[in-house]
Amino acid sequence: MRLKAGERWRYQPPMGHTVLWAAIASGAVSVPDELRHGDFAAFEASNEAVEFEAITDTEFVLGSAAPHRHDLVLGHYSVHTTPAALRNGEAFIEEIRAGNG
Structure with a gap:
């Protein structure tokens, strides 16, 4: 964003999105807490909308x-459901890093 x-900008999560x-x-x-370049924030579990207000020109990724x-x-580098995965x-x-993927 x-x-x-x-x-x-106000983000209303889809139904069921509490993460x-x-x-x-x-x-x-x-x-309303201030977040700056390099910060990562995990919000409290909720279905509520979150309002973002830019203090300066800003770019961020939201999930x-x-x-x-x-x-x-x-x-x-990743998250999986089993140790084998x-x-x-x-x-x-x-393999990708070695040029074989």
């Missing part, structure tokens, strides 16, 4: 999702 200083996060690429935004009902296995995914990333 790109907002000019003083501009507001919400934002990563600030540049500038600063109020939600929302329905909660995942499975335990997650976190890797360096994580190993396969990270091996594929290494």
Whole structure:
């Protein structure tokens, strides 16, 4: 999302999306807490809308999702549902890095 200083934008998550996060690429935004370049924010679980107000010209990425009902296995570059899937995914990333993918 790109907002000019003083501009507001309201995000209403789709039904069931109670997981919400934002990563600030540049500038600063109020939600109402201030987030700046490089900040990552994970919001409290909610169906409520979130209003963003740009303090300066800003760019950020926003994501929302329905909660995942499975335990997650976190890797360096990815998230999977099983340790085996994580190993396969990270091996594929290494293949791509080596020019074989």
